[in-house]
Each structure stands twice: as structure tokens, then as C-alpha cells.
Amino acid sequence: MGTEPLDPGTAMAAYAAPPPRGAAFDAWRTWESRDGADGVIAAGILAANARNVQPWRFTVGDHSTRIDVYADLDRRQGALDPFDRELYVGLGCALENMVLAARARGHRPELSLMPDPARPEHAATLRLTPGERVPSELYDAIPHRRTNRGPFLRQSLPRPLLDEIAALAGDDSGGPDLLWFADGEGREVVARLLVEATEAVIADEGQSLAGHHWYRGTDREIERSRDGMTVDTQGMPPLMSTLGKRLPAPSRRTADRFWLRNTRTVHVATAAAFGMITVADSDDRAQRMRGGRLLQRIHLFATARQLAVGHLNMMTVRADRERELGLPPRFGKALEELVGDPGRQTLVTFRIGRPGRAAGTSPRRPVATVLGTDAG
Structure with missing residues (x-):
């Protein structure tokens, strides 16, 4: 049997x-104090997203019963995300938080993905109608969730x-699914490829610059x-984080070497398991967002279980870069072999385990900054 959910006010907070200040x-700190559509958006901006670029903006219309979600194309990652895979996954993570918040606050959410084919940046429309309050442990986990880069x-x-956890994907055969690499040769292959892909990323000048x-x-x-990555979110011991903030910022190459070392000795070495979310078409924006919603559910479920x-x-970053530059598809083929199903493609990969130390908190832009005027 799986572990039981824990009291969100104590156990979850201990791991974040x-x-x-x-x-x-x-x-x-203030997300739950907001009402109506603003409160739903306040939950959305706390979602997981690659490198904390926060690739979203919102408008509210129809007397605060409609929220339109847009991809903020000014916040693209360039060479690290040449086809906007990570951007739309991050939007999906935000949408999951928003749907959970709407239900918990007495709204019945109706979500439409990619509502305007002529405007690919218009990612979703969320309509709010009155309904019963539907609390959930996933909603309770929203303020405690963190991406953890420390040892497990x-x-x-x-x-x-x-x-x-895999059951969080539901039983929709056309939706995202979850593969586990928890032991044996498959786990070893994923660990090795993750290190090799990190080496390839930092050797690529364009990708290294985009990350820094x-x-x-x-x-x-x-x-x-x-926004962005900070010392506190790198998973270092508290004393090292404190010293890191007092010293001059590391050079790009120093930061790259630190990332590679941590990938090898911390991230893959201490993972209890690797998870891989797959979809039918990883280029499809709507499927990316559905996969992002699943990723966020996994985050929140994990938080509730310590x-x-x-x-x-x-x-995936290297596979997309290979395709962008017309390089031999080394990592593209490796991902195909790991999935083992010609009808499925890798969307994102993550690690999971029991944390060895609390994860740091990333900065967030406030609702006022990401909220624009009604697009009509």
C-alpha cells in the first residue's frame, strides 16, 4: 500500500x-488571501516550471468568470528549449494548480486548451462557474511544493x-502516461544518459549561455x-548557500561544472527512481500542457507524502537541440529506445525520492505583474 497523506500544516512544511524575506x-505567503479569479491565478504562479522562467501571463474577463492563459514568448529559453517544449509544460503545471484552486474555492472550472488555433500563444481559457467547494490534499500541498535539487x-x-503515483495519469488512453525506471538495467541506462546529456549541454556554447x-x-x-535560478534553490547545505550568497557570482563555466558534478554525484546517484512522462506527440502544444498537468499532480502528491x-x-533538451541543428539524433534515439513504443514519445523526465534536506524557495513574480488587460 502507498503511504498515507500527512497533515499539510506540519509534515509537508518540514520538507520545504x-x-x-x-x-x-x-x-x-499571500496566495490564499486573494479572492476570485486573482486567487486562482495566485495558485497558478506557484507551479513548477523549467529554470523558473515563469512563462505565463493572464487576462481576466466576463466579470471575473473567465481567465485566459497566454505563453509569454519573451520568456523563452532559446537554445535550451528551441521548440518551446518546456514552456508549454510549465503552462500545464500552472493550469493544474489553477484547476485545483478553482475547485477548492467553490468554482466549477471548465478548461479549454489552445482555444484559438490562429494564436498559438493563447494557451488556454479557464471558465469559472459557481459550484461546491472541493478540497483536496493536492490543493493543500501547493504552498509547500518545491523542486528539490539536493540529495535524496x-x-x-x-x-x-x-x-x-502512476495512477495519477488516469485511464485516458490518449492522454499522458508515466513510465518508471526504478531498478535494474533501465535505471542504470537512464542515469548514464542523464550525465552524458548534461555533458553535451554544457559543451554546447549556445545552451550553456542560455542556461546562465x-x-x-x-x-x-x-x-x-x-524569477530564475538562485543559490538557495541549488540543493546545497545551508552553510554553503549562505557563503555562496556572500561570494562573487560564479562564472558560467564554474556553474556548469557544479551542475555536472551534482548531476553525477547527487541527482542521479541518490534518486530512488526516475519517472518519464510520455505523450503521443511531444510537439503538440495541448499534449504538452496535459503532460504538464500530470507533472504538477505528481509534484503535489509527492509533497503530500513527504x-x-x-x-x-x-x-529532451539535447534531443530538441539535435533536431534544431540537424545533428545525429543520439539522445532522440536513446529516448525512443527507453520508451519502447512507437506510438509514444518522451515529454519530460524527473527523479523522485525521500529528501535529505529541505528544498529552497524560488522567487515568483506577483499577480499584478503577470496580469494584463482583458483581451476581449
């Missing part, structure tokens, strides 16, 4: 560091628990941008 972290305890997870663009090394940078999730998107 409290938000640091500063306006860049207010979104984590070297403990395996029971197969019934992994099956319980989102690093925020000082409190002033964090308060100004309210587990941790960390994104490991290096193989």
Missing part, C-alpha cells in the same frame, strides 16, 4: 524551507507507491527580476 517571495535519502520506494542567462546571483537581482521531485530534462 520557509520563503526568505523580500517581496520576491511574497507570492508564497538512499531508500527505495515501494512498488505500490509508484503504482499509486537565468541565474540570479544577488539579492538585488532576485528582487529586480523575481517525497521530493527534481526535474531532469537534459535528455
Whole structure:
């Protein structure tokens, strides 16, 4: 049997560091105080997203009963996400939080993906009609969820628990699905390929530069941008994080070497299992968002069970880069072999396990910054 859900006010909070001081972290503290459509959006902006680029913007219309969600194309990752895979996955994560929040707050949400084929940046429309309040442990987990880049305890997870997580995908044969690589040769292959893909990313000048663009090394940078990767979210021991914020920001190459070392010795070495979300067509924007919704559900379920999730998107990042540049599809073929089904494609990969230390809190842009005027 899977583990039982825990009281969200105590157990979940123990596995996430409290938000640091500063306006860049207010979104984590104030999200539940907002009402109506603004409250639903406030939940959405706390969702997981690659490199914390926060690729979303919103408008509210029809007397606050309609929220339109847009891809913020100014927040693309360039060479690290040449076909906007990660961008739309992140939007799907936000949509899952928004749907959960709408239900918990007494709305009946109706979600439409890609409602305007002529405007690919118009990702979704969420309509809110009155309904019963539907609380859930996933909703309760929203403010406690963090992406964890630190070491996990070297403990395996029971197969019934992994099956319980896989069931979050539902039984829609056309929707996203979840593969586990928890033991044996498959797990070893995934671990090796993740390290090799990281080596390939940092050897690619364009990808290395694109990644470093989102690093925020000082409190002033964090308060100004309210996005990106910070010292506190790198999974280091608290003392090292404190020292890291007092020292000059590392060079791009130093940061790359740190990432590679952590990938090899922490991320893959301590993972209890690797998960892979698959879809029928990883280029389809709607399927990307459906996969993102599943990824966020996994995050929240894990949080409620005192587990941790960390994104490991290096193989898909390299596969997309290979396709962009016309390179031999080394990682593209490797992903096909791992999936083993010509009708399914890898969307995202992650690791899961029991956290060895609390995860740091990432900055977030407030609702006022991501909310625009009604598009009509």
C-alpha cells in the first residue's frame, strides 16, 4: 500500500524551507488571501516550471468568470528549449494548480486548451462557474511544493507507491502516461544518459549561455527580476548557500561544472527512481500542457507524502537541440529506445525520492505583474 497523506500544516512544511524575506517571495505567503479569479491565478504562479522562467501571463474577463492563459514568448529559453517544449509544460503545471484552486474555492472550472488555433500563444481559457467547494490534499500541498535539487535519502520506494503515483495519469488512453525506471538495467541506462546529456549541454556554447542567462546571483537581482535560478534553490547545505550568497557570482563555466558534478554525484546517484512522462506527440502544444498537468499532480502528491521531485530534462533538451541543428539524433534515439513504443514519445523526465534536506524557495513574480488587460 502507498503511504498515507500527512497533515499539510506540519509534515509537508518540514520538507520545504520557509520563503526568505523580500517581496520576491511574497507570492508564497499571500496566495490564499486573494479572492476570485486573482486567487486562482495566485495558485497558478506557484507551479513548477523549467529554470523558473515563469512563462505565463493572464487576462481576466466576463466579470471575473473567465481567465485566459497566454505563453509569454519573451520568456523563452532559446537554445535550451528551441521548440518551446518546456514552456508549454510549465503552462500545464500552472493550469493544474489553477484547476485545483478553482475547485477548492467553490468554482466549477471548465478548461479549454489552445482555444484559438490562429494564436498559438493563447494557451488556454479557464471558465469559472459557481459550484461546491472541493478540497483536496493536492490543493493543500501547493504552498509547500518545491523542486528539490539536493540529495535524496538512499531508500527505495515501494512498488505500490509508484503504482499509486502512476495512477495519477488516469485511464485516458490518449492522454499522458508515466513510465518508471526504478531498478535494474533501465535505471542504470537512464542515469548514464542523464550525465552524458548534461555533458553535451554544457559543451554546447549556445545552451550553456542560455542556461546562465537565468541565474540570479544577488539579492538585488532576485528582487529586480523575481524569477530564475538562485543559490538557495541549488540543493546545497545551508552553510554553503549562505557563503555562496556572500561570494562573487560564479562564472558560467564554474556553474556548469557544479551542475555536472551534482548531476553525477547527487541527482542521479541518490534518486530512488526516475519517472518519464510520455505523450503521443511531444510537439503538440495541448499534449504538452496535459503532460504538464500530470507533472504538477505528481509534484503535489509527492509533497503530500513527504517525497521530493527534481526535474531532469537534459535528455529532451539535447534531443530538441539535435533536431534544431540537424545533428545525429543520439539522445532522440536513446529516448525512443527507453520508451519502447512507437506510438509514444518522451515529454519530460524527473527523479523522485525521500529528501535529505529541505528544498529552497524560488522567487515568483506577483499577480499584478503577470496580469494584463482583458483581451476581449
